[in-house]
Amino acid sequence: MVSPPWAEAASHEQYFVLLTGANSGVGLGIGQRIIDEFLTSRSLSSHLILIPTTRSVNKSRDTILSLRAHLQKAANTSKKLRARSGPAYDPQTVISRVHILSVQLDLCSPRSIYQVAEQLVHGQVHDPTGLIDDVQIPRIDAALFNAGIGGWSGINWLGLLRQFLLRGLVQSCTFPSFKIALPAAVLDQRRLLGSSVQKMEREPPELAEVFCANVFGHYLLAHELLPIMARSDPNEPPGRIIWTSSIDAGQDHLSFEDFQARRKKPPYESSKRITDLICLTADLPSVQKVSASYFDSPAVADKPIKPRFYLSHPGIVCTPLFPLNWFLFWAYTFAMYLARWLGSPWHPVEPYLGACATSWLALADQETLDSLRAEHVKWGASTSRLGRAAPKKTEVEGWGWEGKVEDGKTWKEDPTAAIPDMHGRKWNAVDLTEDQRIQFEDDGRKCWTELEKLRTAWELALKKGDAALNQNGH
Numbered sequence: 001m002v003s004p005p006w007a008e009a010a011s012h013e014q015y016f017v018l019l020t021g022a023n024s025g026v027g028l029g030i031g032q033r034i035i036d037e038f039l040t041s042r043s044l045s046s047h048l049i050l051i052p053t054t055r056s057v058n059k060s061r062d063t064i065l066s067l068r069a070h071l072q073k074a075a076n077t078s079k080k081l082r083a084r085s086g087p088a089y090d091p092q093t094v095i096s097r098v099h100i101l102s103v104q105l106d107l108c109s110p111r112s113i114y115q116v117a118e119q120l121v122h123g124q125v126h127d128p129t130g131l132i133d134d135v136q137i138p139r140i141d142a143a144l145f146n147a148g149i150g151g152w153s154g155i156n157w158l159g160l161l162r163q164f165l166l167r168g169l170v171q172s173c174t175f176p177s178f179k180i181a182l183p184a185a186v187l188d189q190r191r192l193l194g195s196s197v198q199k200m201e202r203e204p205p206e207l208a209e210v211f212c213a214n215v216f217g218h219y220l221l222a223h224e225l226l227p228i229m230a231r232s233d234p235n236e237p238p239g240r241i242i243w244t245s246s247i248d249a250g251q252d253h254l255s256f257e258d259f260q261a262r263r264k265k266p267p268y269e270s271s272k273r274i275t276d277l278i279c280l281t282a283d284l285p286s287v288q289k290v291s292a293s294y295f296d297s298p299a300v301a302d303k304p305i306k307p308r309f310y311l312s313h314p315g316i317v318c319t320p321l322f323p324l325n326w327f328l329f330w331a332y333t334f335a336m337y338l339a340r341w342l343g344s345p346w347h348p349v350e351p352y353l354g355a356c357a358t359s360w361l362a363l364a365d366q367e368t369l370d371s372l373r374a375e376h377v378k379w380g381a382s383t384s385r386l387g388r389a390a391p392k393k394t395e396v397e398g399w400g401w402e403g404k405v406e407d408g409k410t411w412k413e414d415p416t417a418a419i420p421d422m423h424g425r426k427w428n429a430v431d432l433t434e435d436q437r438i439q440f441e442d443d444g445r446k447c448w449t450e451l452e453k454l455r456t457a458w459e460l461a462l463k464k465g466d467a468a469l470n471q472n473g474h
Contacts, residue, residue, distance in 0.1 A: 002133045004049075004099070004132065004133070004135045005047075005096070005099055005132065006047035006049060006097075006099055009045060009046065009047045010045075011138075013042075013043060013045055013046040013047060014046070014047050014049065014138075015038065015042070015046065015047070015048050015049065015141050015142075016049045016051070016137055016138075016139055016140050016141050016142075017034060017048065017049070017050050017051065017140070017141065017142045017143075017144065017362060018051045018053070018120070018140050018142070018143045018144065018225075019031055019034070019050065019051065019052045019053065019144045019146060020052075020053045020105065020107065020143075020144065020145055020146055020147035020218065020221075021053070021054075021146045021147025021148065022052030022053060022054065022063050022067075022146070023052070023054045023059045023060075023062065023063040024319070024320075025317070025319035025320070025321065025351050026146060026244070026314045026317055026319060026351045026354050026355060027052070027146045027147065028063070028066065028067075028351060029317075029350070029351030029352040029353075029354060029355040030144060030146055030355040030358050030359060031050060031052055031063070031067050031070075032067065032070045032352055032355070033352055033355040033356065033359040034048070034050060034144075034355075034359050034362060034363070035048065035050070035067065035070060035071050035074065035098055036074055036078075037359050037360075037363050038098070038363060039074070039075075039078075039081055039094060039097070039098070040078070040080045040081065040084065041363060042363075044084065044085065045097075046097065047097050047098070047099065048097065048098045048099065049099045049101070049137065050067070050098065050099070050100050050101075051100075051101050051102060051103060051120075051125060051137070051140075052064070052067070052100070052102050053102065053103050053104070053105040053116070053147070054102060054104060054105070055104060055105070055106055056104060057104060057128050060102035060103075060104060060128050061102075061128040061129055063102065064100045064101075064102055064127065064128065064129055065129065067100050068100060071094075071095055071098050071100075072091075072095060074094075075091035075092075075094040075095050076091045081094055099132060100127070101125045101126065101127050101132060101135070102125075102126070102127070102128060103116050103119060103120065103125060103126070104116070105147075105221075107147055107212065107213045107217030107218065107221070108187055108207075108209055108212045108213050108217060109192060109217075110192060110207075110217075110220055110458045110462055111192065111194065111462055113217055113220045113221050113224065114220075114224060114462060114463065116221070117221060117224030117225055118224075120137065120140070120225060120228065121224070121225065121227045121228050123136065124136050125137055137228070138228070139228045139229070139239070140225060140228050140229050140239060141237070141239060141240065142239070142240040142241075142242060142361075142362040142363075143221075143222065143225060143229065143239070143240070143241045143242070143307075144242050144244075144358055144362055145218040145221075145222075145241065145242065145243045145244055146244045146358065147213065147217075147218075148210075148213055148214040148244070148268075148271070148321075149209070149210055149213045149214065149268075149321070150210075150268050150321045150322060150323075151181055151182050151184065151185075151209070151210040151266070151267040151268050152179050152180060152181055152182060152266075152268065152322055152323060153180045153181070153182045153323065154179075154180050154323060154324075155178055155179065155180065155328075156178045156179075156180050157178075159177060159178035160172070160176075160178040162178075163176070163177055163178055167427055169335065169338065169339060169342065170339045170342050170343070170344045171426070171427050173316065173335055173336055173338075173339040173344070173347065174247065174248070174316060174339065174344060174346050174347070174424070174426075175247070175248045175426050175427070176248070179266070179322070181266035181267060181268070181269075182267075183262075183263075184208040184209065184210060184211070184260065184261055184262040184263070184267045185208065185209040185210075186206050186207070186208055186209070186262065187206070187207045187208070187209055187212060189203060189206055192207070193461060193462070203461065204454070204457035204458045204460070204461040205453075205454060205457060207260070207454075208260035208261065208262050208267060209267075210261070210267035210268055210271055211259075211260040211261060211267060211270070211271050211274075214267075214268065214271035214272065214275070215271045215274050215275055215451075216451065216454060216455075218243065219278075219451050219455065220455060220458070222241050222307070223294055223297065223455065226295070226297050226299060226300045226303075226306070226307070227297075227299045227300055227303070229241070229307040230295075230300040230303035230304075230305060230306055230307060231303055231305040232302055232303045232304070232305065233305075234305060236305075237366045238305055238306070238307055238308050238366070239307030239308070240307060240308055240310055240361065240362065241307050241308070241309050241310065242310045242311075242312055242358055242361045242362060243275050243279050243309065243310070243311050243312070244275075244312055244313065244314065244358065245272045245275045245276050245279075245311055245312065245313045245378060246268070246269065246272040246313055247313050247315060247316070247346055247380060247394060248269060248272075249269055249272035249273040249275070249276050249396075250269070250273065250397045251273070251397045251398055251443075253265055253266060253269035253270050253272075253273045254270050254273040254274060254277075254443070255270075256443075256446055256450070259274075259450050272313075274447050274451075275311070276311060276378060276396055276399070277440070277443050277444040277447045278309070278444060278447050278448060278451065279309045279310070279311040279375075279378075280311060280376060280378065280396065280399055280403065280440075280444065281440070281441055281444025281445065281447075281448070282308075282309045282375070282444075283308075283309075283375065284441055284444070286441060286445060287441065287444050287445050287448055289445075290445055290448040290449050290452065291448045291452070293452060293456075294448070294451075294452060294455070308375050309375060310361045310369075310374060310375055310379070311375075311377070311378045311379065312357040312358045312361055312378070312379045312380070312381075312391075313357065313378065313379075313380045313381070313394065314348065314351075314354030314355065314357070314358070314380075314381045315345075315346040315347060315348045315354055315380055315381045315382065315383065316336055316339070316346055316347045316348070316349065316354075317348055317349060317350065317351055317353075317354035317381075318332060318333045318336055318349050318350075319351060333349065336349045337349055340383060340385060340387075341385055343385065343423075344424060345382040345383065345384075345392060345423050345424040346380065346382060346383075346424050347383060348381050348382075348383040348387075348389055349383075350387075353381060353383050353387060353389040354381045354389075355381065356381045356389040356390060356391060357379040357380055357381040357391040357392075358381075360379070360391045361374065361379060361391070373402060376402045376403050377393050377394075377401065377402050378393070378394040378396050378399075379391045379392070379393065379394065380392050380393075380394040382424070392421060392424075393420060393421065395420070395422075395425060395426070395429055396440075397429070397436075398432070398436045398437065398439060398440035398443070399432070399437070399440050400420075400431075400432035400437075401420040403437065403440075404432070405432050405433065405434050405437055406431070406432065
């Protein structure tokens with residue numbers, strides 16, 4: 001087997017990043033920003049192995065070529081890179097430290113998820129451009145869950161006008177209540193199950209498309225990747241799983257009577273509320289009683305240090321995720337820039353700027369994240385009027401900024417209390433109460449319970465169904 005081009009680097013100077021939904025929009029921006037910030041923050045002998053996922057080989061090839069073109073440009077034009085290396089700077093030396101491979105993943109197909117996880121854990125990863133030979137990866141240091149679909153059909157124009165008149169442009173552009181959600185599409189059960197259905201007494205629950213693409217598919221993937229994300233050595237940095245949420249994912253977007261948002265709630269916002277709940281409650285004692293079966297997989301019995309969940313959102317970024325014609329898209333983009341110029345911190349507008357929170361969580365020192373209790377915060381991509389991007393704590397309904405019950409009175413009476421940056425707060429936000437905090441944790445426990453039921457049902461249907469078919473020679 002041919003050694004990979006990073007083989008001579010020490011293990012701690014190899015950094016393996018998996019990125020879902022990387023072929024366009026925020027996902028491509030994350031890939032570009034990861035490359036830039038890795039090269040300007042890590043040692044000059046470190047190597048980045050970036051593995052973007054797409055749905056097809058052609059998209060993988062296009063994504064790799066696009067990211068390599070960005071790398072080439074950065075290596076030849078970046079003043080920071082030249083300053084770090086001194087007068088002997090060679091762009092090719094920088095380019096040779098970044099390696100981009102890809103896998104093809106369909107998050108709306110549990111079977112595809114299991115196959116890709118098997119490939120990453122036990123098989124080899126490919127480069128469809130042919131530059132790098134097939135290679136087995138030893139681990140994943142950071143999995144960035146960005147892929148998703150919107151599930152909207154357009155705009156309620158009367159609702160837009162009403163919110164604009166009542167709340168103003170900035171609030172309307174940040175927390176829109178006028179998007180029209182499509183009825184949740186249900187995935188074709190027979191297609192998902194394939195031949196496994198022949199050995200099945202009872203089929204697993206149906207899956208709604210947006211729910212599966214945005215939450216459940218990633219949830220399955222993270223579980224299957226535990227063998228290369230969990231750690232046995234406590235001195236080794238834990239693996240990081242960084243979920244992408246939305247700035248607008250409130251309590252009223254989720255109904256446990258309609259968990260997959262097939263009837264009552266907007267599917268996109270509902271899926272992001274679930275994302276917030278499972279990430280921010282993952283390590284709470286009451287929730288761990290439910291989530292233990294998820295992290296205590298037999299495949300990682302010798303790796304007790306589980307990966308950590310982190311939560312980010314890109315702010316408001318103008319991408320084709322929302323269906324608009326060219327003129328409305330231009331008007332939409334102008335309105336978002338205007339909101340930024342009026343002082344909103346939540347309008348990066350451009351995908352590269354919207355990637356800053358996710359890339360920071362992926363590359364920051366573990367000591368920095370631990371000191372900030374970063375796993376208990378929803379980190380958003382904030383931007384100044386002039387486009388300077390930085391990660392910023394985001395208020396979450398029922399959780400506050402970091403799960404602490406603090407209010408204006410506390411901040412006034414306790415000089416040691418950390419006063420949150422309320423710039424960009426939603427118009428109807430209220431200070432966190434103890435009852436809300438308890439309810440949030442309870443909702444998190446309910447989400448984990450529902451997701452675990454779905455996971456075990458689909459695992460039984462596909463994995464054991466396929467095993468039975470194989471034993472019978474089918």
